[in-house]
Amino acid sequence: MTYSFLHSFQSEWLKRKRSLASWMVVLGSFFTPSIIILARVIYHDKLATLYATPEFWKMLWHSSWESMAIFLLPLGVILATSLITQLEYKNNTWKQLHTLPLAYPTVFFSKLLVIITMMLQFFILFNIGIYLSALIPYLVISGVPYPKNPIPYWDFLKEDALFFIDCLPILALQYLMSLQFKNFLAGVGIGFLLWIGSISALSWKYGYVVPYSYTMYFYLQGNSQAKIGHTTANIHLWALGYFVVFIIVGYLLYLNKKEKG
Amino acid sequence: MYCLETKDLTYRFSSDEIALDHINLQVNEGSIYGFLGPNGAGKTTTLRLILGLLKKQQGDISIFGKPFASNRVDILKKIGSLIESPSIYGHLTARENLLVLQKVQQCPKSRIGKVLELVGLSHTGTKKAGQFSLGMKQRLSIAMALLHDPTLLILDEPTNGLDPNGILEVRELLKRLNQEKSITIVISSHLLAEIEKLVTHIGIINKGKMLFQGTLEALKNKQQQSQAIIFDTNDASKTAQIIVENHLEANLLDGKTIMSAASKDRIAQINQQLVNNGVEVYEISVVKNDLEMIFMDLINN
Numbered sequence: 174m175t176y177s178f179l180h181s182f183q184s185e186w187l188k189r190k191r192s193l194a195s196w197m198v199v200l201g202s203f204f205t206p207s208i209i210i211l212a213r214v215i216y217h218d219k220l221a222t223l224y225a226t227p228e229f230w231k232m233l234w235h236s237s238w239e240s241m242a243i244f245l246l247p248l249g250v251i252l253a254t255s256l257i258t259q260l261e262y263k264n265n266t267w268k269q270l271h272t273l274p275l276a277y278p279t280v281f282f283s284k285l286l287v288i289i290t291m292m293l294q295f296f297i298l299f300n301i302g303i304y305l306s307a308l309i310p311y312l313v314i315s316g317v318p319y320p321k322n323p324i325p326y327w328d329f330l331k332e333d334a335l336f337f338i339d340c341l342p343i344l345a346l347q348y349l350m351s352l353q354f355k356n357f358l359a360g361v362g363i364g365f366l367l368w369i370g371s372i373s374a375l376s377w378k379y380g381y382v383v384p385y386s387y388t389m390y391f392y393l394q395g396n397s398q399a400k401i402g403h404t405t406a407n408i409h410l411w412a413l414g415y416f417v418v419f420i421i422v423g424y425l426l427y428l429n430k431k432e433k434g
Numbered sequence: 435m436y437c438l439e440t441k442d443l444t445y446r447f448s449s450d451e452i453a454l455d456h457i458n459l460q461v462n463e464g465s466i467y468g469f470l471g472p473n474g475a476g477k478t479t480t481l482r483l484i485l486g487l488l489k490k491q492q493g494d495i496s497i498f499g500k501p502f503a504s505n506r507v508d509i510l511k512k513i514g515s516l517i518e519s520p521s522i523y524g525h526l527t528a529r530e531n532l533l534v535l536q537k538v539q540q541c542p543k544s545r546i547g548k549v550l551e552l553v554g555l556s557h558t559g560t561k562k563a564g565q566f567s568l569g570m571k572q573r574l575s576i577a578m579a580l581l582h583d584p585t586l587l588i589l590d591e592p593t594n595g596l597d598p599n600g601i602l603e604v605r606e607l608l609k610r611l612n613q614e615k616s617i618t619i620v621i622s623s624h625l626l627a628e629i630e631k632l633v634t635h636i637g638i639i640n641k642g643k644m645l646f647q648g649t650l651e652a653l654k655n656k657q658q659q660s661q662a663i664i665f666d667t668n669d670a671s672k673t674a675q676i677i678v679e680n681h682l683e684a685n686l687l688d689g690k691t692i693m694s695a696a697s698k699d700r701i702a703q704i705n706q707q708l709v710n711n712g713v714e715v716y717e718i719s720v721v722k723n724d725l726e727m728i729f730m731d732l733i734n735n
Contacts (some may be wrong), residue, residue, distance in 0.1 A: 181538055189523075266521045
């Protein structure tokens with residue numbers, strides 16, 4: 174079972190090669206850092222002061238995550254997850270996959286692990302991108318000092334981990350839907366609606382029950398000016414709870430599908 | 435023991451639409467079983483049920499003597515399949531498509547080159563499978579089915595999209611695999627002529643019911659039994675009356691009289707009687723009752 178899972182994962186990992194989803198991971202992770210680099214090159218006259226600020230790394234981290242937490246990460250997860258399962262529909266390969274000597278749990282969880290690994294890949298590349306967005310202006314623009322204070326690695330890694338947990342419910346629900354709907358637009362459409370619903374519900378005191386809201390909540394929680402509903406609930410636990418529930422429901426629905434290709 | 439056997443396999447897509455009605459498929463080990471029927475007869479549904487792609491509703495499926503449901507993974511290790519249209523990843527090359535399967539089946543990597551050569555696709559290099567012609571895609575699908583050296587091959591209309599030369603090549607390849615490696619092959623088609631030169635056994639299905647199952651020889655015997663003579667005369671009913679008086683069966687069809695098979699002497703004798711009774715005989719012919727006619731006859735009745 175363990176070996177067949179590993180082999181199945183290798184096989185699934187190979188399928189994403191050159192796929193739109195894998196390109197999205199690379200392009201999406203470097204999108205915000207690229208914009209930051211561009212903005213800093215354009216407004217280079219203010220950079221010397223900015224780079225000398227003791228809070229430089231935290232400010233960079235915060236501005237990098239702004240668009241990521243609210244827009245790019247939820248939308249990216251919606252699209253990438255749907256695109257991975259769409260590979261099977263588009264190529265008419267579910268029947269091929271389900272006639273391989275693999276147990277159904279192996280098929281379900283190895284594909285899920287590929288999506289989770291791609292998300293991890295995205296986080297790693299995004300972190301590299303953030304660092305490059307600090308380094309490149311320093312290297313190309315004269316007079317810009319290297320930030321004095323060390324990078325707060327542990328704080329950033331902890332936040333990375335929490336953001337990662339916060340987008341797991343999106344990933345799980347999109348995975349569930351993409352296995353049920355042959356039509357790519359159905360799952361993506363519902364995902365977009367839920368994302369819009371999450372934004373609308375942010376100011377509501379129970380807004381945290383919407384499963385697509387946790388990356389936004391986490392980002393905005395520390396911002397006193399943000400209009401979000403005050404909650405004492407542990408949103409990360411909620412995210413994990415939703416993830417587990419969606420995965421179990423998704424697996425049962427997948428297992429009981431009348432047609433498997 | 436059969437290599438593949440179904441017992442009373444019944445399937446409904448909805449309560450009022452029966453797709454398969456008590457199908458008892460029996461495939462002998464080492465045989466090439468032609469599964470024939472017109473489009474929509476239930477061939478693909480049967481094969482999808484056998485491979486577990488459709489959830490079984492009623493009946494039993496056993497492969498290699500074991501129930502499929504409880505031995506799915508072990509059984510699938512020994513099966514190569516191609517169901518309907520090609521199942522390939524368009525963004526990957528032919529080699530990469532095979533590598534995707536090789537990872538799961540854990541067969542030697544050298545098999546990839548061998549099967550690509552076998553189906554004539556070793557020259558495709560970095561070309562994406564999505565850019566292949568339908569015939570090339572079909573050949574790649576056959577290569578994928580053969581990659582792990584299966585004991586049982588289940589092929590649903592594998593020659594779809596192939597040119598006449600390609601059809602011939604696939605036919606020869608399957609014959610060779612059957613003879614040299616004793617691979618049991620189940621091959622479905624809606625054209626008898628396409629597979630009659632290949633198969634050892636035949637199953638004919640129509641509207642979800644099995645109409646015939648047996649060896650090719652048994653089907654050919656049916657051909658001899660059902661040969662008939664056609665009399666084209668100016669008076670069909672009088673012709674039929676004379677034939678019946680000779681203790682032979684006669685039917686009228688399109689103004690002609692169809693008589694059951696008889697010896698040349700009897701035919702001459704009846705002809706003589708028709709002339710003596712003032713019936714003008716324009717033509718006497720033997721019905722060209724080849725396998726295709728029997729097939730058509732079976733599915734039309």
